[in-house]
Amino acid sequence: ERPGMEYAGIIEFVDGKVVERYSKAIEQGGEIWGRVWFYLDITDRKKKEQELISRNFELDSFVYRASHDLKAPLNSIMGLINIVKEEKDVDLILSYIGMMDKSVEKLDAFIKQLTQFSQDARLKVVRQPILFNEMVESILEDLRYMEKADQIKIEVNVEQRGEFLSDPIRLGIVINNIISNAIKYQDMKKESAYLQISVIADHEQAVCKFVDNGLGIDPIHLEKVFDLFFRASVQATGSGLGLYITHNAVGKMGGKIKLVSNIGEGTTFSLQIPNRISSQK
Template identity: 40%
Template sequence: MKENDGMFKELVENSDDILIVTDEDFKIRYISSSVTRAFGIEPMKLLGQNIFNFINAEKTGNWKRCLKDPAQVSFHDEISLNAGNDKRNYFDVEVSNFLNKASIHGLVLKLHDISSKKLKEEALIRSNQQLDQVIYKTTHDLKAPLMSAMGLVNIAEKAAPSEKDKYLRLIRKSLVRLDSFIEEMNDFFRNEKLALQREKINIATLLNDELGDLRSLYEPSKIDVQFEIHGNSEFYSDGIRLRTVVANLLSNAIKYYDPDKIEPFVKISVYINEEICEIRFEDNGIGIEPQYQEKIFDLFFRATDHAQGTGLGLFIVKDTIEKLKGVIVVNSTVGQGSTFTIQLPNQIHQPIEVG
C-alpha cells in the first residue's frame, strides 16, 4: 500500500498539471510541486491560503453554489492566473466535490495548462477581425481612385486638345494613389505570410534605394533628406521586412513635412553594433497630437488629413518590427516634429527564428 502511495505521489509531483486539495473552508492543504514550475512559487508558501484568493471574483459564487449542491460531484471551468511580468497562464480546471468525504473532506482541483491553445485562439480571433477590416477597407479604398480615374477618362475624351494634359495629370495622380494602396496591401500580406529570412544588409544601399524610389514624393530643394551611419559591424536581418519599415517611416516623414518651416528636414541616423541596429527617423514636420500618439500604430488609424493615406503604414511598421523581435518608440511635439526610433536585434551570430 505504501509503495502504491509513493508511486501515486511521484506521478502527481512529476506531472505538469497542478493538483490542489482544500479543506471545507476552501483553504489549501496540499498543492503539487508543479506550481513551482508554472509560477516560481514554493508549495509551502501557499498552504493555508484560501483558494478563492486566486480565482476571479465572478467565478467564486458559482463555484461555491455548485460545490455545496449534493448532486454536483464535479465540474469543469476555465481560469486565468497571473504568472508575473504581465503574463497570464490559462488553465482548464476540473473541480471535484469531496466536502462529504471523510478521507479528504474538501475539494480536489486539477489545473491543466491551456495557455498555448488559448493564445492561439486569441491570435486567430484577432487575425479574423483584422481580415474583416482589411477586406472592407480594401474594397472601399480601391474603388475611390479607380472611379475617379474612370470619371477623368470620360471627361478627357470630350475635352479640347489643350486641356487633355491637365486631365492626364489628374488621372496619373489617381492611379499613383491606387498603386500606393495596392503596395501597402502587398506589404501587409507579405509580412503575415512570408517566413523570416536572415541575410546581410547594407544599410547605406537600402536607404539610397528607398530615397530614389521616393523622389516623386518631394523636391530635394524643398526638403533636406540626409542620413548618417555609425558603427563598423555587419548587420544581419530580414531585408524585405526592413525595407518595408524604412520605406513607410521615410515616406511618412516626407508626406507630413511642414511647408511653413524655413528649412524642412528629415534626418536618418543609424547606429550598428554586434547586438543591435538602431535607426532613428527625425523630422521637423507638423508633429502628432499627444492623444493620438498611442493610436497611430492601430489598423487603419489616421491622425490627420494633412496628407492622403490608408492608415495601414504604421500598423505594418509595428507589426513587422515585432516579427523581427524589435521595438519602436515615437516622440513627437505638434508644430516641432517627430522622431521614430527603432531597435532591431543584429542576427550576425545566430540564425533568425523561422515561423
C-alpha cells in the same frame, strides 16, 4: 443534484488561468456514494481562441478597409473618364488627366503597401548582410520622384562597424515607410523642410534615428499610430497600413521602435535592430 447528474463548468482565476471542471456522480444501489471530479487546464486553448477571434476581426476590418481604399480612387478615375468624354476644352481635359494621375498614384501606393503586408505576413525572417549606406541610398533613389520629394532636405550619416546581419526585405520596408512618411507629411508652411537620418551599427545592434520637422502628430494619438488602418486625422492621405506594417516588421526582426512627435514640431522615429551575426541572438 439528482443521482447520476453530470456537472461541467469553467473556473477563471484572477491571474488569468482558466480551468475546465467536470464531475459525475457515482451511484450504488440507487444512492450517490461519491463523485469523481476532473480538472483540465485550458488556459492556452482559451488564449488561442481569443487570438483567433481577434485575428478574424482584424481580417474582416482589413478586407473592408482595403476594398474601400481601392474603390475610392477607382471611382474617381471612372468619374473623371466620363467627364473627359464630354469635354471639349483642352485645358480642362489636361486638368482632369492630372486628377486621374493623382488617383493612380494613390492606387499604386496602396497596392505597394498590400504587397508589403503580404511579404511581412508570409516570409520567414532571414539573416543576410546589410550595408546600411547602400540600403538608405537605394531607397532614397526609389523615392526620388515621389511628390514633394524635391522640397525636403535629407541628410544621411551612417557609421557601420563590421558585418551586420538582418532581414533585408523587412528592414528595407521599415526604412522606406519612415522616409516616405517624412516626405509626404512635411510642413509646407516652414521655410525649410528637413529629414535627418543617422545609423550607428556595430556587432550588437543598429540604432537608427529619423528626425524631421514636419507636420507632427498629436501626442494623444501616439499609442494608436501603429494600429491597423489608424489615421491620426482626416487630413491624413495614407492607407493606415504603413506604420502597422513597420511595427510588425521591426518586431519580427527582434527590434524595437519608438516614436516621439508633436504637432507643428515634427517627428522622431528611433529604431533598435539586433545584429543577427550570431545565430544565438
